[in-house]
Each structure stands twice: as C-alpha cells, then as structure tokens.
Amino acid sequence: MNKAEELDKYGYIAEHIDPTLDLFEEIDRLKKEKNAIILAHYYQDPDIQDIADYIGDSLGLSQEAAKTEADIIVFAGVHFMAETAKILSPSKKVLLPDLKAGCSLADSCPPHLFKKFKEKYPDHLVITYVNCTAELKALSDIVCTSTNAVQIVESLPKDQKIIFGPDKNLGSWVAKKTGRDLVLWNGACMVHEIFSQEKITKLKERHPKAKFIAHPECEEPVLAMADYIGSTTGLLKYTISSEAEEFIVATESGIIHQMEKANPGKVFIPAPPNNLCACNDCPYMKRNTLEKLYLCLKNEIPEVSVASDIIEKARLPIERMLEISAKMGL
Numbered sequence: 001m002n003k004a005e006e007l008d009k010y011g012y013i014a015e016h017i018d019p020t021l022d023l024f025e026e027i028d029r030l031k032k033e034k035n036a037i038i039l040a041h042y043y044q045d046p047d048i049q050d051i052a053d054y055i056g057d058s059l060g061l062s063q064e065a066a067k068t069e070a071d072i073i074v075f076a077g078v079h080f081m082a083e084t085a086k087i088l089s090p091s092k093k094v095l096l097p098d099l100k101a102g103c104s105l106a107d108s109c110p111p112h113l114f115k116k117f118k119e120k121y122p123d124h125l126v127i128t129y130v131n132c133t134a135e136l137k138a139l140s141d142i143v144c145t146s147t148n149a150v151q152i153v154e155s156l157p158k159d160q161k162i163i164f165g166p167d168k169n170l171g172s173w174v175a176k177k178t179g180r181d182l183v184l185w186n187g188a189c190m191v192h193e194i195f196s197q198e199k200i201t202k203l204k205e206r207h208p209k210a211k212f213i214a215h216p217e218c219e220e221p222v223l224a225m226a227d228y229i230g231s232t233t234g235l236l237k238y239t240i241s242s243e244a245e246e247f248i249v250a251t252e253s254g255i256i257h258q259m260e261k262a263n264p265g266k267v268f269i270p271a272p273p274n275n276l277c278a279c280n281d282c283p284y285m286k287r288n289t290l291e292k293l294y295l296c297l298k299n300e301i302p303e304v305s306v307a308s309d310i311i312e313k314a315r316l317p318i319e320r321m322l323e324i325s326a327k328m329g330l
C-alpha cells in the first residue's frame with residue numbers, strides 16, 4: 001500500500017515508534033526545529049492538551065490560527081478546524097494528526113443541499129456556526145461560534161432575515177436569546193444530543209448543590225434544566241467564577257481536564273448520556289493521539305488542503321466574525 005492509499009484507508013501513516021522515546025520531548029524538539037505550533041481543542045486527550053502551545057475553543061483557535069508566525073500548524077482537533085486554519089493561513093502547512101477526525105455536525109450539512117436550501121430564501125443573510133466544512137463557510141455571509149453567536153445575530157439590523165446553520169439546537173437557543181425568528185438548518189452534533197434528561201435529573205437529586213452547566217449544542221429540554229449555558233470557554237470561566245464546589249457538565253468530557261486544572265478541589269461530573277457505555281467522548285476528536293501527533297509532525301503528513309477558490313470565499317465570513325468579535329471585545 002502506498003502512502004496515499006494508507007492515508008485514505010486509515011487517516012494516518014502508521015509507523016513503528018521506538019518505545020524508549022519520550023514523545024513529549026520529541027514533539028517539543030520537532031516543534032522548535034520546524035518552527036511549528038500545536039493548537040489543541042479542549043476536547044482533545046489531556047496529554048495532547050498538555051503539550052499544545054494553545055488550547056481553546058473554536059473562536060480562540062481561529063484567532064490563534066490567524067495570527068501565528070509559525071511555518072507549520074499542527075491542528076489537534078477535527079478536519080473543519082484544520083480547514084479554518086488553512087483558510088486563515090493559506091501559505092502555511094496545516095497538519096491534522098488523523099485525517100479521519102471528522103465531525104457529525106459538519107457531516108449533517110452537505111454543501112450541495114444547503115445551497116438549494118439557501119436558494120429558497122434569497123433575501124436572507126446566512127450565518128453558519130464554525131463547525132462546518134470550508135465549502136459551507138464559502139456559502140455563508142458570516143461565520144459564528146458558540147461564544148459569539150448571540151452577539152453576531154444582535155449586531156445585525158432587527159429586520160434582517162437570517163438563515164442559521166448547521167446546528168439546530170444552537171440556532172434555537174440563539175433565536176430564544178435574541179428574540180429573532182431564524183430559519184434553521186436541521187443539523188446536530190451526536191455528542192451533544194446524547195445527554196439523558198432522566199439520568200441528569202437523578203444525578204441532580206444525588207448532588208443537590210451541584211450546578212448543572214451545558215453547551216448550547218445540547219437539546220432544548222436539557223438546556224432548560226441548566227443553571228448556566230455557554231460555549232466551552234464560557235463553561236470553563238463559569239466554573240472558575242462560581243462559588244459552587246460541584247458541577248455536572250453537559251458537553252464533551254475533554255474539557256473537564258482544564259476545569260480540574262483551573263479549579264483544584266472542585267468536583268466535575270460528566271453529564272450522563274443515553275448510551276450504555278456511559279461516555280460522552282467525541283469519537284472524532286479522540287481519533288487524535290500523542291503518537292499520531294508525533295508522527296504527523298515528524299513526517300509532515302497528513303496535510304489539510306483547501307481549494308484556492310474556496311479559501312477566497314470562505315475567508316470573508318470568518319474575517320467578518322473576527323472583526324465583530326474584536327469590536328465587541330470577545
């Protein structure tokens with residue numbers, strides 16, 4: 001099997017790694033040697049978070065990707081995030097430890113279908129959540145994140161008609177918060193739709209002093225139970241400013257690593273999902289491992305590329321988001 005076939009089949013190039021190597025030291029050495037930067041999403045494994053130069057959510061990572069001076073960006077996240085980095089830094093080499101680190105939410109909105117959907121609403125402006133493909137961003141007027149979605153919508157005139165995609169749960173929450181009537185695309189994230197109201201209710205009964213905090217990608221009935229709703233960064237900040245000692249956390253479980261680091265002594269309980277394995281890990285995010293990260297930095301493969309016409313079209317809505325966010329001090 002040649003390298004292209006191997007990448008196509010597995011998403012990464014498997015190679016024997018000397019078991020005596022200290023991967024943390026090796027990654028650090030390669031990073032300096034190649035002038036590379038590692039950006040990691042909060043949903044990555046703790047080891048990857050600990051070796052990253054920047055850890056954040058979609059907005060923070062986009063901002064970092066836009067200003068980095070590095071020659072190589074290793075994006076420890078999922079494919080659409082690496083695409084965003086490529087759109088903002090087209091001359092840089094963007095690597096993703098596993099090319100098959102995709103996203104169920106991005107997959108729930110195929111660009112050719114969204115294009116037809118958009119044609120039904122010619123006088124509407126299109127706002128898309130950053131968790132979507134580069135092609136979808138290229139069909140949008142403004143991109144947003146869960147941190148700034150409400151403010152982006154509020155920055156537009158009240159009579160402006162808006163299509164919001166691809167996440168229907170985030171869209172409904174934004175519509176409720178802003179009082180706007182948004183046309184929603186029917187997409188969702190499999191991780192955030194998995195939480196069980198019944199199990200959360202029981203957990204709250206067992207931990208009556210715990211604050212229940214949730215990401216706006218969760219379904220409305222789960223959000224209705226929350227003491228606080230916010231982006232991943234918003235949730236992290238809330239755990240720091242809150243006087244509560246216990247938190248039930250309804251989002252991907254990777255964020256708990258940073259919550260524990262920032263709040264020694266406080267207790268974080270992952271909200272229980274509906275499934276039997278009782279895990280709410282994102283299977284796409286968790287495809288990345290320290291070993292794959294090391295190999296991709298060493299061999300500079302897999303690389304994420306985006307067609308130049310898509311880069312041009314997708315850059316504008318991301319830049320609009322970054323401008324609005326900067327104006328609002330987000």
Ligand code: SF4
Pocket residue numbers: 043078102103104105106131189190191192252282283284285
């Ligand atoms: S948690 Fe959901 S939205 Fe985030 S990468 Fe995984 S599937 Fe996509």
